Amino acid sequence: MEKKSIDFSYGLFSDRHIGPNDDQIKSMLHVLGFSKLSEFSDQVIPDDIKQKNKEEDSILSHPVSEKDILAQLRVLGAKNFEFKSWLGMGYSNSILPSVIQRCVFENPGWYTQYTPYQPEISQGRLESLLNFQTMVSDLTGLPIANASLLDEGTAAAEAMMICFAEAQRPSDRSFFISSFCHPQTIEVVKGRAKPFSIEIIVADHRSFDFSSPVFGALLQYPGTDGVIYDYSAFIKKAQEQKVLIILACDLLSLTVLRSPGDLDADIAIGNSQRFGVPLGFGGPHAAFLSTKDELKRRVPGRIVGVSKDNAGQKAIRLALQTREQHIRREKATSNICTAQALLANIASMFAVYHGPDGLRKIAERTHACAAVLKLAAEKCRIKVGQEPFFDTVLLNCSPYKSYEVLKRGWEKKVNLRAYSENEISVSFDETTTLADVAEVLKILIQKDEIPFKIEDLVSEINPLFGQHTRRSSYLKQEVFNSHHSETQMMRYIKRLEFKDLSLTQSMIPLGSCTMKLNAATELMPLSWSAFSQIHPFVPDFQSHGYREILLELATMLAKITGFDSVSLQPNSGAQGEYAGLLVIKKYLESIHQNQRNVCLIPSSAHGTNPATASLANFKVVIVACDEAGNIDLEDLQTKAQENQAHLAALMITYPSTHGVFEASIRKVCDIIHSFGGQVYMDGANLNAQIGLCKPGQYGPDVCHMNLHKTFSIPHGGGGPGAGPIAVKRHLASFLPGHCLSKELGGKDPIRAVSSAPYGSASILLISWSYLKMMGLDGLKKATQVAILNANYIAKRLEPHYKILYKGRNGWVAHECIVDVRAFKKSCGVEVHDIAKRLMDYGFHAPTISFPVAGTMMIEPTESESKDELDRFCDALLAIREEIKEIEDGKMSKVDNPLKNAPHTALACASEWSHPYSREKAMFPLPWVKEGKFWPSVGRIDEAFGDRNLVCTCS
Numbered sequence: 001m002e003k004k005s006i007d008f009s010y011g012l013f014s015d016r017h018i019g020p021n022d023d024q025i026k027s028m029l030h031v032l033g034f035s036k037l038s039e040f041s042d043q044v045i046p047d048d049i050k051q052k053n054k055e056e057d058s059i060l061s062h063p064v065s066e067k068d069i070l071a072q073l074r075v076l077g078a079k080n081f082e083f084k085s086w087l088g089m090g091y092s093n094s095i096l097p098s099v100i101q102r103c104v105f106e107n108p109g110w111y112t113q114y115t116p117y118q119p120e121i122s123q124g125r126l127e128s129l130l131n132f133q134t135m136v137s138d139l140t141g142l143p144i145a146n147a148s149l150l151d152e153g154t155a156a157a158e159a160m161m162i163c164f165a166e167a168q169r170p171s172d173r174s175f176f177i178s179s180f181c182h183p184q185t186i187e188v189v190k191g192r193a194k195p196f197s198i199e200i201i202v203a204d205h206r207s208f209d210f211s212s213p214v215f216g217a218l219l220q221y222p223g224t225d226g227v228i229y230d231y232s233a234f235i236k237k238a239q240e241q242k243v244l245i246i247l248a249c250d251l252l253s254l255t256v257l258r259s260p261g262d263l264d265a266d267i268a269i270g271n272s273q274r275f276g277v278p279l280g281f282g283g284p285h286a287a288f289l290s291t292k293d294e295l296k297r298r299v300p301g302r303i304v305g306v307s308k309d310n311a312g313q314k315a316i317r318l319a320l321q322t323r324e325q326h327i328r329r330e331k332a333t334s335n336i337c338t339a340q341a342l343l344a345n346i347a348s349m350f351a352v353y354h355g356p357d358g359l360r361k362i363a364e365r366t367h368a369c370a371a372v373l374k375l376a377a378e379k380c381r382i383k384v385g386q387e388p389f390f391d392t393v394l395l396n397c398s399p400y401k402s403y404e405v406l407k408r409g410w411e412k413k414v415n416l417r418a419y420s421e422n423e424i425s426v427s428f429d430e431t432t433t434l435a436d437v438a439e440v441l442k443i444l445i446q447k448d449e450i451p452f453k454i455e456d457l458v459s460e461i462n463p464l465f466g467q468h469t470r471r472s473s474y475l476k477q478e479v480f481n482s483h484h485s486e487t488q489m490m491r492y493i494k495r496l497e498f499k500d501l502s503l504t505q506s507m508i509p510l511g512s513c514t515m516k517l518n519a520a521t522e523l524m525p526l527s528w529s530a531f532s533q534i535h536p537f538v539p540d541f542q543s544h545g546y547r548e549i550l551l552e553l554a555t556m557l558a559k560i561t562g563f564d565s566v567s568l569q570p571n572s573g574a575q576g577e578y579a580g581l582l583v584i585k586k587y588l589e590s591i592h593q594n595q596r597n598v599c600l601i602p603s604s605a606h607g608t609n610p611a612t613a614s615l616a617n618f619k620v621v622i623v624a625c626d627e628a629g630n631i632d633l634e635d636l637q638t639k640a641q642e643n644q645a646h647l648a649a650l651m652i653t654y655p656s657t658h659g660v661f662e663a664s665i666r667k668v669c670d671i672i673h674s675f676g677g678q679v680y681m682d683g684a685n686l687n688a689q690i691g692l693c694k695p696g697q698y699g700p701d702v703c704h705m706n707l708h709k710t711f712s713i714p715h716g717g718g719g720p721g722a723g724p725i726a727v728k729r730h731l732a733s734f735l736p737g738h739c740l741s742k743e744l745g746g747k748d749p750i751r752a753v754s755s756a757p758y759g760s761a762s763i764l765l766i767s768w769s770y771l772k773m774m775g776l777d778g779l780k781k782a783t784q785v786a787i788l789n790a791n792y793i794a795k796r797l798e799p800h801y802k803i804l805y806k807g808r809n810g811w812v813a814h815e816c817i818v819d820v821r822a823f824k825k826s827c828g829v830e831v832h833d834i835a836k837r838l839m840d841y842g843f844h845a846p847t848i849s850f851p852v853a854g855t856m857m858i859e860p861t862e863s864e865s866k867d868e869l870d871r872f873c874d875a876l877l878a879i880r881e882e883i884k885e886i887e888d889g890k891m892s893k894v895d896n897p898l899k900n901a902p903h904t905a906l907a908c909a910s911e912w913s914h915p916y917s918r919e920k921a922m923f924p925l926p927w928v929k930e931g932k933f934w935p936s937v938g939r940i941d942e943a944f945g946d947r948n949l950v951c952t953c954s
Contacts, residue, residue, distance in 0.1 A: 010065035014778030017517050017863060018785050024866035025785065028792040041692060041784045044791075044811045046663040049698045051691070060556060063775030066521040073765070077530030079545030084436065085415040085535035088392050088427025089182045089224060090152050090755070091282075092274040093533065095430055099486045100276060100349045103493040106527060111342055112503035112518055114510055114844065115718040119317040120309075120902050120935045121839050124496030125345060125717040126316035129304045131479055132348035134952040136288040138474040139254040140268035141261020144951060145290035147302045148344035148719065149336070150571050153188030153755035155269040155287040156218055156248055158334055160189055162267060162291070162298045163216030163244040164198065165333055172215040173198050178205040180223030181248060184755045187739040189218065191751030195585065195617035205234050210241050218246045221260065222253060225385060226392025226425060228468050235264055251275065251288070253390040255356070255363045257468050267291045274429060276350035277343050280526070281546050282536030282756025283571055284720035284763055286340035286347055296320070296949070300334035302718070307945030309938040311907060317940050319949055332611035338572040338708065342716030353489050356475040362430050366391045369428040369437050371461045376441050376454060385423070388465050392427040394419060395444060408443050415538055416440070477953040499936040501844050506933075507864045507872060511815040511847040511857025512606070512657065514687050514709035522712060522769040526762055536756040537740050550758055553768040554724070557705060560779065561686070562694025563726035567735040567745065569752065571759035573684065576704025576723025577612040579736055582750045583702060583727060584649050584678045585616060586734040590748065596648040596676065600639055602631050604657045604851045606682060618648060629658030629805035637671055644675040653682040654695065657851040659815040660807030661688070669699025678702065686710040687861065688787055688814035691780025702727045711767035720760050722767070785862040786814040789869060793860055796873040800880045804855055815859035817852060824854065827886040828893045831856060834879055839902035840924055841875035842933045871927065878925055897921055902935035
């Protein structure tokens, strides 16, 4: 009898990440006329870019099991020191309520959605983001707020650019920053100013007299030293000079301090991190920006607005979309694509759960701890800094040096901030107790006992802030005063969740967005305190675990892309684009080619590309594409030659935004290099390359990588994202540095592009885990299956829909564009109608009208099984039959399932007057009845919401 072989392994993670099993892969290959996956992918990838050499002894050669990766992460997490960090500078410990942690932060029903461009199936997160905007608007006292930005530093940079665009005197190219702003904010703003030759004046606002003309001014409220400064005289002088004022605010402090609106500021920015969002070594955190009404058309990013649906009921959508970078392109004032929607939702839920009274109590308790420390220090004859303050106390530690005090703190597992050579600042937060206050005092006086009881000082606190005390009310809306028990909160969160379609219900086939599996194992460590509770500015010795992971991630990304060095700092894809172009600009300056300022961009490029080039102050020149969707080589050659003296770069997406591998990519790069330019590759479509080809080997000089696409970080309903850049050796010296991390970046770095040294560091754990668990073979197979799935869909749809572009040998890459423009002529059906009708089948629409108006771009990813692909194709084929009924006159052109889609439960339960049945509206295919997803509102009136902008809760 033959002995049975026992497999003692835990199984390959790649088998769980990749949707189709071997039988399904074989079946799809058969439909396409192939027997092996490798044979098929060889037919798709151009020969001259195929990876020739297989990496040997790579850190990715041996995939790690899910069980073992968690074990490794626990070991690495133990190398991070979980000290109590009272460092401040815009980052504070906070308490994430368990109900929000479990029901939002750790819930795929909240973190796997895409940006709410299809609002009828996004009403839950849109309501939550509307709550966020309301919270920000109320607390800042300004009427217009957006649905989050990346971090406080970049929000300040965006605000500066608003002021620059609004400048009363075009000749003014100076911007004032108070020296009491957080250092990392000053750093990021200086970096954003440089391409436009904006002079940054950093000075004490108390002595600045506006004798030097400026177009805007940035003030910190409270200051980085903790002081609540009286800005009234400064603001009055600024207004006399028509200078716009930006206040960088602590959101929690605004529950007890006068709002920026009360102070007559024009713009308020800041970070909502202390509203329950973990520190995470710097991110991701949701920044905010609010303005006066007259600046609403300048507001960057997304604004959520209230409109109505076709039944007249309230419906929420993204408003003022004409400001979006994908429409304005090189005329855009911002390149923001990914925001921080998931973190904004957590912050807004924090406000909903605590309500105005709860938030005020947290603020008062936080201030009380700081006030007790001040009184205790004075009792011990320690000189205390200026008053009033909110949560931060400045203390003179003479005769000791501040570094000596820091070292004593480390012995007690406490981090304090060295504000100057002889000054320490201490920033308390929601987690602080009186015992913590006592511990800090012991560190300062170098004694193990205090000669009085800390508790006795509480009665001596003056709880008011004098003229700075807030008098106006906030958060009076019902939503902030209704859900304070855990039961109520849980039900509210779930009620919103059930209004949204996410990957928990069905595939999201968005082209260029790569909505693949976000594995639970990859996400679990983000909740561990060893990673979530680390302040971004702790001393290096306290973050060895993080740094080891990040170094290995950078190494892996460099190896699999064929580049030499990687920066992990950019915290979105658009930030990666921006950082990459600044690196190119600095390299050109280093070789005395400052005159090079022209950036060539194909007409098919992502909207962020021309927007980013403009933000880097490049002149954008568009290069035509041919009928097949490829770059027109003749036009490229002409444009490069015409601009040869000034050619700086070409921005190209590869595979192209048209969903094909352009066979001429090497020639494209050679043309640019021959005229002295650099090639920037947008890495949005790396999902079609990993393991099969390496961009660094066929021509690009720099490439950003959307970790929230190819490398499995969740999209979170519109963020977080991460966009590291990889560069060739000659550009490595210029990778971004950071003013608070001197060893970061190249030898001659560009300034920081994000507030934290490693951007949104905590979510980088996801991509590290993904790469380690997939291994080289798993990554290669994932790419092959992504390409297979896209071609299988194209093959099934092709007899009924036109596939717009095809590449080598008639195949598409990992996505395909379906052309539906003919239906508008034949029967009045437009791409939006198909998108809305797909909701009735339980699907999110593909990307519509991008990169070609009137088309759908479909990307299934490797995570979807053949069963799900067939279900999606069946839905589109059924819709094609519905279109044919209209074309044949069997169905009205104005009253049909497509024009009336999506059909809500309310509409189907009401009086029915349509010429088609309720059954056809609700359950167009038999399987739709199983777990029917109901859109919560009907077709939304887009124009009404813009004509009547409402961006806060009533």
